[in-house]
Amino acid sequence: MVTSSQGPAAECVNVPLADRSYRIEITSDAVGGFADSIIASLGDVTHVLVIADQAVEQSWANPLAAALESAERGTAGAIRVSQTSVASGETSKSIAEFERLLQWVSAEGGDRRSVIVAVGGGVIGDLAGYVAASYARGIRFVQVPTTLLAMVDSSVGGKTGINLPTAKNMVGAFWQPSLVLVDTSVLSTLPDRSYLSGLAEVIKYGVIDDAEFFDYLESHASDLVARDPKALRHAIARSCQSKASVVGEDERETSGRRAILNYGHTFAHAIESTAGYGTFLHGEAVAIGMQMAAQLAIDLGMCDATLLDRQTKLIVACGLPTTWADADPDAMLPVMMRDKKVAHGKLRFILPTRLGAVDLLGDIDEAAVRDAIVKLKK
Amino acid sequence: MVTSSQGPAAECVNVPLADRSYRIEITSDAVGGFADSIIASLGDVTHVLVIADQAVEQSWANPLAAALESAERGTAGAIRVSQTSVASGETSKSIAEFERLLQWVSAEGGDRRSVIVAVGGGVIGDLAGYVAASYARGIRFVQVPTTLLAMVDSSVGGKTGINLPTAKNMVGAFWQPSLVLVDTSVLSTLPDRSYLSGLAEVIKYGVIDDAEFFDYLESHASDLVARDPKALRHAIARSCQSKASVVGEDERETSGRRAILNYGHTFAHAIESTAGYGTFLHGEAVAIGMQMAAQLAIDLGMCDATLLDRQTKLIVACGLPTTWADADPDAMLPVMMRDKKVAHGKLRFILPTRLGAVDLLGDIDEAAVRDAIVKLKK
Known part of the structure; x- marks a missing residue:
């Protein structure tokens, strides 16, 4: 599924969307090379507009802009580069x-x-x-994601x-x-908490789509926590591959297939909201939310308890929380009922049946949801 | 090509765009019936948001909103209708x-x-x-165009x-x-000049795509000027059919095919701009612009002089101008050079080869363009 196209230090994922297909290149220490990738992929480019988060403008946007401006293209002529920055944050x-x-x-x-x-990160990519x-x-655009979450999710x-x-x-x-250009070196300057929270979404892909990848994460958790470039390239590529296969089946969120990407997220949104935004990073809330979802699946007899055990150990190994001492079902339930995944007042959840496979379940009993929340209140 | 689907007083045009195909229903005296068409075409609709030009709010938006609100749908339940208006104008x-x-x-x-x-009209449809x-x-939207130009162009x-x-x-x-819903009765309250200017785009379709339709327009010009409903339904349907076939080949304006819709428009934009916006209505400038384009085609030996004769007579019969006494090539040329259809400083034009067929010509000599302008300066 994941093929290496640029030698041992690069991985490449294709996102198959008919006439809108594109490529994700995942490398390390390659920011200078990004200009070459852009020129190679978008042959007739004569004008590039760089929009950067102000936090990475100096370190990442400026060198890329300079490399684009000084690119030697013979008769194709020089590339004109315009550049602006945007304040960090939502x-x-x-x-x-x-x-x-x-x-x-x-x-x-x-x-x-x-x-x-x-x-x-995600804010800049979305905007x-x-x-x-x-x-x-x-017009065409190229994403250069600079957070782990943006690399494996919004890209x-x-x-x-x-x-x-x-x-x-x-x-x-x-x-x-x-085109999406990922350089794992960008992650070296991220604060620990922010970096680790991105790993929650990586773990998610193992649970919902790819049991073999889950095995890989179990055996390489310490490499990932240490930001080892090789492990990171592989984890990012497999995550993108999983998301690409789901999105390829349901590009415009019409068939329901894309909903499986929300594993743990209905709980996570309620955790973020009732804890007060800022208490948890998004990935931390997703980690706890996946625990609640797995617990609910076990309580409903959908999967056996080893799934939660393995998920718990992997989340801990990635330095992320697995429980929440202040979890309050009375506060979380009303938030979950307002979630856009609720249909006609019935709670719906993405729940695992085994590692690598999930089901969408509608009409779930409120008492079972409360139970799952309380069991993770430790 | 044009089929009648609702009895003798309605015509229906299909716009074929794969999974984005839709239907244009063209009727007279049918505004009450529009609610039924919307419900029939968009079966699961429960909430409609009506956005109306303030000039037609009372006469056309209010009755439609009332008909939607009071529609009897059995178990499907009532439709909730929200309504707002927008100031007329660009x-x-x-x-x-x-x-x-x-x-x-x-x-x-x-x-x-x-x-x-x-x-x-076009402003409301675009916005x-x-x-x-x-x-x-x-989300889904339905167009109810209330000007002739919007009916045959932006719909x-x-x-x-x-x-x-x-x-x-x-x-x-x-x-x-x-879905697009056209009721020719809406046109009865349009001022003469505004109504007639819409006919310029109708004539355009005859020249660029449909010689048989041009014949029809010649024999029914007086009916159209008198706003006869039957002639109007036919003229609108044929115009929409022509535009639909062009757009179906080039939905996103990538192949160049869609450019043929710009016949007369490079001259027209220069006429509007140098005369001062407001001097000519858009359709009036298009009429003169088509005359200049036909003249240029004749001068370049691309078509014979009868095309211009017949086009001139038809434009006159529709109460539109065919010449411009103040035409000034020295003022118009610089505007045309800035037109987005100019590539690498070369003037490009859509020019007729015979009635119903046009070619895109690049690299046209400036002197020939000046000559054509001066010949229509009467």
């Missing part, structure tokens, strides 16, 4: 920032052949991707967008990137 | 109005199954269509969008409607 996913960036692209002379390159989807009714799937004051991710477009 | 195609409408849809509890119904494309990454093609302060239609999406 508040940048606003209509005001969307408008500012559109006017900036216009002022920089952007046309249908211009290419936007997004350098940052810059939506600008690319909207300018001139859609695949084509969801772009911004927030309304009252609703997260409520405005946007499905717009696939032309 | 200035409503702004990011500010886009944001207001998105927040309104959210406040009205819009979800992925909600349906937006746009009642108005409300872009809101539909963007809310929850895309087919899926181009939605808004303006930046510095660039028209620079932000948007390709987003196909689920």
Whole structure:
């Protein structure tokens, strides 16, 4: 499934979406080489617009912009590079920032052949991707994700967008990137907690789709915690491959298949919300949420207890929490009932049947959900 | 090609776009029936958001909203209807109005199954269509065009969008409607000049794509000027059919085929711009622009002079201008050079080879273009 296309130090994942297919290149110590990849993949590029998170502008966006500007292309001529930065954090996913960036692209002379390159985490990918989807009714864009979560989650799937004051991710477009460029070296400067929280989504792919990958994670957890480049490249590639196969079956979230990516997330959103946003990082809440979901599956007789045992050990080995002492079903249940995955007032969950396989279950008894929450309240 | 599906007083055009195909229903005196069409075509609709041009809110949006609200659907339950209006005119195609409408849809509890119904001309279709494309990454929308231009032009093609302060239609999406409902009775209240200007685009389809339709227009020009419902239904259906066949071959404007819809428009934009916006209505400038394009084709030996004779007579019969006494090539040429259809500083034109067929010609000599302009300066 995962093939190496650039020698031993690179992995490459194809996201198969008919005429919108694209490639994810996963390397280490290669930021200079990113310019070559962009030029090779998007042959006729003459104008690149780099939109970077201000936190990585100096370290990652500037060298990439410089390499693009100085690229030797013979008769194809030099590449003109425009560059701007965006404040870190969710508040940048606003209509005001969307408008500012559109006017900036216009002022920089952007046309249908211009290419936007997004350098940052999920916020930058979502925002810059939506600008690319909207300018001139859609121009190409390249993602350079700089957090582990963005590498294994938002770099695949084509969801772009911004927030309304009252609703997260409520405005946007499905717009696939032309290319995704991952360099694991970017992760070396991430704080520990933020880095480790990205591993929760990696573990998720093992549980929902790929038992063999789960085995790999069990035997390489310490490498991953130590940010070993080889282990990271493999884990990122397998995660992207899993997400790509799910998204390939349900690009626009119409068949329901894509819902399996929400394993642990209904609980996680209720944990984040009742703990107060900021108490847990998203990945930490996902780790606890997956524990609650696995417990619920066991209580409902859907899978045996060894799944929860192995999941618990792997989450612990990745330095993530597995329980929550303040879990309160009375506070969490109302939040879960408002979740967009609730249909007609019935709770629905993605629950594992064995490692590598999940089912979507509707109409689950509230008492069973409360029980699962209380069992993880330690 | 055009089939009647609802008895003698209705025509129906299918726009074939794979999984985004949709139907255009063209009737007269049928606004009450529009609610039935919407319910029949979008079976599971429970929430409709009507966005209307304020100029047609009372006369056309209110009755449609009332008919939707009172529709008898048995176990399917009543339809909840939300309604808002937008100020007439191009200035409503702004990011500010886009944001207001998105927040309104959210406040009205819009979800992925909600349906937006746009009642108005091109401005409303473009704006409300872009809101539909963007809310929850895309919800269904129905177009109820209320000008002749919107009926034969923007109702087919899926181009939605808004303006930046510095660039028209620079932000948007390709987003196909689920259904287009045309009632020719809406046209009865249009002022003469505005109504007649819509006929210029109708004539355009005869020249670029459909010689038989051109014959029909010659023999029914007086009926069309008198707004005869039967002639109008036929002319609208044939125009939509022509545009649908072009758009079906080139939905996202990538192959160049869609460019033939710009016949006369490179001249027209230069006429509108140098005359000062507001001097000519768009259709009036298109009429003169088609005359200049036909003249240029004759001068270049691409077609014979009878094409221009017949086109001139038909335009006159439709009450539209064929010449422009103030035409100034020195002022028009620079505008044409900035047109987005110019590639690498070479002028490109859509020029007729005979009635019903056009070619895209690049690298046309500037002197020939000047000559054609001067010949229509009468």
